[in-house]
Amino acid sequence: xxxxxxxxxxSAFRALRPCALVLxxxxxxxxxxxxxxxxxxxxxxxxxxxxxxxxxxGRPLRGITVMxxxxxxxxxxxxxxxxxxxxxxxxxxxxxxxxxIRVLRIGYRTWEERVIVRPDEATRLExxxxxxxxxxxxxxxxxxxxxARARFEGEAGITVREISxxxxxxxxxxxxxxxxxxxxxxxxxxxxxxxxxxFNVRGxxxxxxxxxxxxxxxxxxxxxxxxxxxxxxxMVDRVELQSGGFPAEFxxxxxxxxxxxxxxxxxxxxxxxxxxxxxxxxxxAGSLPEGFKSAxxxxxxxxxxxxxxxxxxxxxxxxxxxxxHIADLQGxxxxxxxxxxxxxxxxxxxxxxxxLGRLEVEDFPLRAxxxxxxxxxxxxxxRAFPGGGSLEAAAGLTRFGTELRFEDFDDSLFRxxxxxxxxxxxxxxxxxxxxxxxxxxxxxHYNWDNLAETGGTRFSxxxxxxxxxxxxxxxxxxxxxxxxxxxxxxxEGWVPREGEGVQVPAPRFAAKRFFADGEAAVRxxxxxxxxxxxxxxxxxxxxxxxxxxxxxxYIPHVVSDQLQVGVERFxxxxxxxxxDGYLREFEGVITNNLASDPNDPSDLYLPGQGRSRGVDLxxxxxxxxxxxxLAVSWLQATRTFPDFVSGRVDxxxxxxxxxxxxxxxxDLNLRFPLPRGWxxxxxxxxxxxxxxxxxxxxxxxxxxxxxxxxxxxxxxIEGAGDEGEEGPQAVLLGPRNGARYPAYHRLDLSARRTFQxxxxxxxxxxxxxxxxxxxxxxxxFYELDKTPAIRSGLSMFPFLPTVGVxxxxx
Numbered sequence: 001x002x003x004x005x006x007x008x009x010x011s012a013f014r015a016l017r018p019c020a021l022v023l024x025x026x027x028x029x030x031x032x033x034x035x036x037x038x039x040x041x042x043x044x045x046x047x048x049x050x051x052x053x054x055x056x057x058g059r060p061l062r063g064i065t066v067m068x069x070x071x072x073x074x075x076x077x078x079x080x081x082x083x084x085x086x087x088x089x090x091x092x093x094x095x096x097x098x099x100x101i102r103v104l105r106i107g108y109r110t111w112e113e114r115v116i117v118r119p120d121e122a123t124r125l126e127x128x129x130x131x132x133x134x135x136x137x138x139x140x141x142x143x144x145x146x147x148a149r150a151r152f153e154g155e156a157g158i159t160v161r162e163i164s165x166x167x168x169x170x171x172x173x174x175x176x177x178x179x180x181x182x183x184x185x186x187x188x189x190x191x192x193x194x195x196x197x198x199f200n201v202r203g204x205x206x207x208x209x210x211x212x213x214x215x216x217x218x219x220x221x222x223x224x225x226x227x228x229x230x231x232x233x234x235m236v237d238r239v240e241l242q243s244g245g246f247p248a249e250f251x252x253x254x255x256x257x258x259x260x261x262x263x264x265x266x267x268x269x270x271x272x273x274x275x276x277x278x279x280x281x282x283x284x285a286g287s288l289p290e291g292f293k294s295a296x297x298x299x300x301x302x303x304x305x306x307x308x309x310x311x312x313x314x315x316x317x318x319x320x321x322x323x324x325h326i327a328d329l330q331g332x333x334x335x336x337x338x339x340x341x342x343x344x345x346x347x348x349x350x351x352x353x354x355x356l357g358r359l360e361v362e363d364f365p366l367r368a369x370x371x372x373x374x375x376x377x378x379x380x381x382x383r384a385f386p387g388g389g390s391l392e393a394a395a396g397l398t399r400f401g402t403e404l405r406f407e408d409f410d411d412s413l414f415r416x417x418x419x420x421x422x423x424x425x426x427x428x429x430x431x432x433x434x435x436x437x438x439x440x441x442x443x444x445h446y447n448w449d450n451l452a453e454t455g456g457t458r459f460s461x462x463x464x465x466x467x468x469x470x471x472x473x474x475x476x477x478x479x480x481x482x483x484x485x486x487x488x489x490x491x492e493g494w495v496p497r498e499g500e501g502v503q504v505p506a507p508r509f510a511a512k513r514f515f516a517d518g519e520a521a522v523r524x525x526x527x528x529x530x531x532x533x534x535x536x537x538x539x540x541x542x543x544x545x546x547x548x549x550x551x552x553x554y555i556p557h558v559v560s561d562q563l564q565v566g567v568e569r570f571x572x573x574x575x576x577x578x579x580d581g582y583l584r585e586f587e588g589v590i591t592n593n594l595a596s597d598p599n600d601p602s603d604l605y606l607p608g609q610g611r612s613r614g615v616d617l618x619x620x621x622x623x624x625x626x627x628x629x630l631a632v633s634w635l636q637a638t639r640t641f642p643d644f645v646s647g648r649v650d651x652x653x654x655x656x657x658x659x660x661x662x663x664x665x666x667d668l669n670l671r672f673p674l675p676r677g678w679x680x681x682x683x684x685x686x687x688x689x690x691x692x693x694x695x696x697x698x699x700x701x702x703x704x705x706x707x708x709x710x711x712x713x714x715x716x717i718e719g720a721g722d723e724g725e726e727g728p729q730a731v732l733l734g735p736r737n738g739a740r741y742p743a744y745h746r747l748d749l750s751a752r753r754t755f756q757x758x759x760x761x762x763x764x765x766x767x768x769x770x771x772x773x774x775x776x777x778x779x780x781f782y783e784l785d786k787t788p789a790i791r792s793g794l795s796m797f798p799f800l801p802t803v804g805v806x807x808x809x810x
Contacts, residue, residue: 047094047117050388051125052087053103057267059300059336060087060384061105061129063238065147069100071114079480082150085342086384092434093480103127131266148576148622152568153518156476156486157245157510157525159564159580161186161618165236165263170671170681172748172767175278175802179239179260180211180221180229185669185683187580187616187631188243190660192690193542193778194746194796196226200539200660201243203584203612203637204255207535207546208558211258214332214346216378219400219418220546223326223352230350230374234272234283234806235306235330237263243616244564244582245525248472248488248508249426249438254529254560254586262346264334267302271760276804279326281308288335298335305331323355342382346396349375357407372402372545378422389429396422402545412454418533418548421445436476438488444468446533446550464552467495468532474508484512492530494551502557504530520569531558534590536605540659540692542778554602556588574623579615586610595644608641610658628670637661656736657691662744664688674751681750689744689777691737698729698784729785741780746797747771760809766801773799 053064064083068091070076078099079091091101094117103111108129115123151160161183169177171185180197183189188202198206211218213231221230242250242257250257265285272283283306293301307329313322333345351373356366378396385391401417426440447465452458474488490506510525534555535546551557566580589610596603614635621627639658642651665687674680752765770776775795783790 045096045119046092047096047119047121047123048090048092049094049099049101049115049117049123049125050088050090051127052384053083053089053127053129054087055108055129056131057300059267060085060340060342061108062087063147064089064103064105064108064127064129065150066091066127067102067104068094069102071098071100075100077149080150080153082147082154084388084390085382086340086388086390088384088388088390090388090430092478101125103129105129108132148620149570152521152570152576153480154478154484156247156484156512157523157564158242158247159188159244159566159578159616160240160242163239163241165233165238167671168233168236168239169765169806170679170750170752171669172681172683172750172769173802174228174767174769174797174800176274176276176804177233178228179231179233179236180258182239183241183258184685185629185631185667186241186243187618187633187667188614188635189241190633190635190662190665190687192539192659192662194776195542195778197222197229198226198539201241201256202582202614202616203610203635203660204560204586205535205589205610205658205660206539207533207537207548208253208255208531208560208586209258210250210253210256211260213260213348213376214262214344214378215259215380215394216346216376216396216422217252217398217420218348218374218376219398219420219548220372221374223350225544228278230328230348231260232281232283232306232308232328232330234274234281235262235304235332237261244562244580245510245523245527246508247486247510248474248490248506248527249440251442251470251472251490251492251506251529252444252468252531254531254558262330262332263304264302264332264344265304267300271809272306272807273809274804274806275311277802279308279310281306281328283307293335296335297337297339299338301333301335303331303333305329321358321360323358324353326350326352340384342380342384344380344382345378346380347377349373367407368404369407370402370404373400375399387430389427391425391427393425394422395424398422400546400548409454411456413451414453415449415451416545416547417450418446418448434478434480436478438472438474438476440472442468442470444470448548448550450547450549462549464550465497466532466550466552467493469493469495481514481518483514484510486510492532494532494557496550496552499553502532502551504528504557504559506530516569520567522565522567524563524565526563527561529560529562531560534558536590536592538592549605555590555605556607558586558588560584560586574621574627576618576620576622578618580618581615582613584610584612586612589639591639591641593644606641606644608639608653610637610639612637626670626672628668628672630669631665631667633662633665635662635665654736656738658737659690659692661691661737662687662689676753678751678753681752683748684746685748686745687743689740689742691740692779693736694734694739695731695782695784696734697732698782698789699732701730731782731784741777744776746774746776760807762808763806764803765805766803769800769802770797771799 053061062085066081066089067077068079070078081089083089096117096119099115099117101113109132111127111129163182168179168182171182184191190200200206211221238261240259267287270285274281285304288301309327310325313325316322328350330348335343354370356368376398380394383391399419404414406412422444424442428438430436445467449463452460470492472490477485488508492506493503495501506528508527512521512523514521532551534549537544537546549555562584564580564582568578570576587609589608590605593606617632619630637658638655640653640655643654668684670682672680748769749771750767752763754761754763778794778796781792
């Protein structure tokens with residue numbers, strides 16, 4: 001028998017028909033008509049400009065905006081692009097003649113040069129940018145607009161939003177700037193409660209989000225059970241959320257990709273720090289000595305390290321014990337060789353520790369020690385080639401673990417750990433005539449161990465391991481200002497420790513058609529995605545830690561088929577509008593079986609299906625004065641699982657909306673100037689109520705008893721009905737998640753100001769969450785034994801002001 005099973009699920013697109021499939025097929029047919037004529041139009045005698053952007057030390061610069069302008073006072077933008085990780089840029093289909101090339105980014109002096117474009121030839125440039133002593137606001141605004149425009153013109157079907165470090169800091173937040181909390185303002189992103197930074201994207205579960213730090217995954221990147229993330233804003237260069245339509249090079253999860261990239265610094269010695277109500281932090285940056293660089297063949301070598309720790313437990317120690325603290329340590333190194341290769345080393349270690357053994361026994365008799373945290377270490381190598389081609393390889397290890405033990409009960413232990421080894425290599429080449437090809441291979445090894453035992457009894461003892469091999473090939477074709485087309489195939493596999501493996505072919509397709517003189521575009525994308533890891537944490541609990549398992553004999557893998565259609569438009573004056581509609585189907589999601597047979601390992605988890613559909617609207621304004629974003633999302637999500645409380649052997653399916661099924665979500669985020677140089681921020685978040693299961697009634701358990709005359713009567717068991725005693729009570733539940741909490745709404749405000757000093761700068765800030773103290777419901781309590789029954793509730797964040805300060809030393 002073959003060690004692999006090839007998986008095709010034609011029924012998986014059942015939710016997408018009929019109109020969606022008709023639209024997709026119609027788009028493909030239109031491409032079949034349009035592409036031949038477009039290909040013929042390429043041989044029209046145009047030329048192109050290509051080159052690399054470097055800084056004064058010869059280091060290639062990524063994300064630099066490069067524009068081709070028509071000569072003259074009007075400065076008509078002909079083409080726009082961004083430099084890639086190797087500093088390479090390419091401006092194609094330029095008419096022969098004089099063209100003005102402008103290169104800009106905040107923090108650097110604008111570079112301009114007039115070049116002559118010749119028919120069917122490349123004009124090559126080597127651009128060197130000098131650091132600007134003062135960052136001009138006009139350059140920053142133009143740069144942000146140009147970056148958005150370059151992404152619009154260069155990406156076919158993916159829905160992607162980027163948030164910079166400065167934007168993260170300007171958002172009102174809990175205690176300090178949080179890169180993961182910041183993405184809540186984007187369309188399609190739902191965070192069910194204030195008490196968790198964990199998020200859901202377009203109807204996917206939280207464990208279906210791939211969260212990457214410098215290209216390596218983190219399983220549970222949250223502190224305090226999920227209230228805030230492990231990422232320090234001091235170390236972040238940018239945060240990018242890909243919420244749909246991602247191409248064949250991305251795999252491992254089925255809902256979204258969140259990429260957090262670390263800033264390795266400028267190479268100059270620099271000290272950043274800050275203190276908030278949450279923690280104190282310090283970041284150091286610099287470069288390696290010239291002698292070391294010469295000995296190792298490096299032309300550039302820069303590094304940055306950061307540490308963060310909560311401090312309340314240390315301040316309170318002379319007076320009383322606070323048995324909890326958090327800590328983070330992160331570092332990054334980037335070196336470029338004389339031959340044009342880049343080496344990047346990244347590492348992270350974080351922990352939460354709750355040590356109740358430090359408390360006096362009379363104050364808290366349960367002496368428990370609970371710790372959890374993430375570790376990650378990885379290395380990446382990138383080699384650039386003439387003509388824009390590149391090769392990249394990466395290897396790393398990421399680990400998440402938690403352990404709970406009791407000092408007074410040596411036989412009690414709860415432990416969970418998951419490791420992932422990552423190996424991957426990929427390449428890219430420009431083939432001419434608008435074609436670009438990418439390909440690569442990857443292999444991820446998972447190893448997990450979950451244990452729960454007490455009193456000599458093991459309630460859970462699961463371990464497994466396996467390999468997730470993958471390969472992809474992807475082609476992109478561009479006719480600037482008219483068409484972008486992207487197609488590819490990703491082969492995902494799972495090789496378990498024992499038993500039969502699985503192989504899932506995952507095709508991807510996307511196309512974008514420009515109109516209105518290139519100021520607008522319609523796009524469509526469709527694809528299949530696979531996932532072989534699950535978190536079995538109950539998402540309906542407001543706080544919690546993930547417990548991870550992988551595909552096995554009794555645990556299915558997830559296959560998700562997705563379709564999205566969208567339109568984008570640039571309106572001028574810094575305004576951009578985007579509208580996306582999507583359909584998704586998930587096969588192989590799992591949930592805990594609370595009525596499992598302890599003697600049957602196949603009964604521990606229940607497999608099910610999920611579906612979601614929705615519409616996302618995103619409006620953004622960049623510029624001086626008032627700027628910001630408006631995100632409006634409509635979502636309908638469902639999950640279907642066997643009903644474990646039915647008591648039937650066949651377990652009929654029950655379909656219900658999951659906890660993250662917020663039908664309407666509106667997020668308005670504004671940035672605006674305040675008097676005396678202060679910068680203001682405001683966020684108003686409004687959403688319809690989340691689903692919950694409503695208890696309908698309570699009743700006493702009844703048991704049979706024999707009465708006089710030999711008859712059988714029924715009475716409350718364990719003394720129910722006797723004076724002063726009550727028997728056990730049961731609850732009659734309504735349909736699962738059939739009721740909804742009241743609508744959610746909250747206004748947050750912030751203000752910050754930077755003061756320049758001879759030694760550096762200092763930025764105090766203040767944030768106020770829930771300005772008008774809205775009592776948003778977290779969950780309800782019911783006292784059904786009362787007459788009438790009493791309902792009470794627990795609210796989310798109240799009115800909550802926080803203050804802090806950021807410092808940078810020159």
